[in-house]
Amino acid sequence: MELADATGPKVASPRELLVFTLGSEQYGIDILKVQEIRGYESVTRIAGAPAFIKGVVNLRGSIVPIVDMRLKFDLGEASYTPFTVVIILNVLARTVGIVVDGVSDVIQLLPDAIRPAPEFGAAVDTAYIEGLSEVGESMVIVMDIERLMSSAEMNLIDVARRAQSGQQPGGPANG
Numbered sequence: 091m092e093l094a095d096a097t098g099p100k101v102a103s104p105r106e107l108l109v110f111t112l113g114s115e116q117y118g119i120d121i122l123k124v125q126e127i128r129g130y131e132s133v134t135r136i137a138g139a140p141a142f143i144k145g146v147v148n149l150r151g152s153i154v155p156i157v158d159m160r161l162k163f164d165l166g167e168a169s170y171t172p173f174t175v176v177i178i179l180n181v182l183a184r185t186v187g188i189v190v191d192g193v194s195d196v197i198q199l200l201p202d203a204i205r206p207a208p209e210f211g212a213a214v215d216t217a218y219i220e221g222l223s224e225v226g227e228s229m230v231i232v233m234d235i236e237r238l239m240s241s242a243e244m245n246l247i248d249v250a251r252r253a254q255s256g257q258q259p260g261g262p263a264n265g
Contacts, residue, residue, distance in 0.1 A: 102200050102201050102202065104198035104199055104200050105120065105198065105199050105200075105201070106120075106121040106122075106196060106197070106198050107119060107120060107121060107196070107197050107198075107199060107230070107232065108120075108121045108124050108177070108193065108195075108196055109193070109194045109195045109196070109197055109225075109230055110175075110177065110190040110191070110192065110193045110194065111190065111191045111192045111193075111194055112159055112160050112163065112165055112190055112191055113160070113165050113166070113191065115165075115231060116194065116225075116228055116229070116230045116231065117159075117190075117230065117231045117232075117233050118197065118199075118223070118230045118231070118232045118233065119177075119179075119232075119233050119235040120235065120236075121196060123179050123180060123181055123235055123236065124177055124178070124179060124180075125178040125179060125180050125185065126177075126178045127175055127176070127177055127178070127193055128175065128176045128178060128187075129172075129174075129175060129176070130170050130174040130175060130176055130189060131147065131176075133145030133146060133147050133156050134146050134147070141161055142157055142158050142159075142161035142162040143155055143156070143157055143158075144156045144157070144158045144161075144189060147176075147187065149178065149185065149187075152185055154178065154185050154186065154187050155186055155187070156176060156186075156187040156188075156189060157186065157187065157188050157189065157239075158188075158189040159188050159189060159190050160189070160190075160191070168189065170189075171191075173191065173192045174189060174190070174191060174192070175189075175190060175192060175193055176188065176189055176190075177190060177193065179235060179239065181235060181236045181239045181240070182236060182239065182240050184239075186239055188235075197225055197230070199223050199225075199232075203223050203224075204220060204221035204222070204223045204232050205221050205222050205223065206221050207219040207220070207221055207222060207231075217237065217241075218233055218234050218235075218237050218238040218241075219231060219232070219233060219234070220232040220233065220234050
């Protein structure tokens, strides 16, 4: 997105990103996808859901699937501390929560400050990484959270439907 300035050339507008931590790494996601940030609370497990889908919570009458990003990215066993937070997102007309170790900042990055992710071949799936950016002394991994949450292995629509209907996996479908 570019803004025209009265003097002539177009000036690129910065993107605002919410920066969160998983272990020692920092990740950035589009702030416009963030609905709210909450402390971690216990969830209702859904039988048959992948391990990284911790379960669901009732958020003001809506059943919201909760994804543990540490488990999703295979970063070791998740430990829940007073600093652990859930970022509630609005992606693809759905509400989804992601569990992260902490939220550190909101930053603004110009498009040219985001470098493409390096190619790792088949060993590492970089489909959800938009790029990398140096912020101060550290590197922020800029994620396409919408692409991640809409991926087939996330199975989030089915998890939310089962939770709302009380249905177990493999049971009859409720239209």
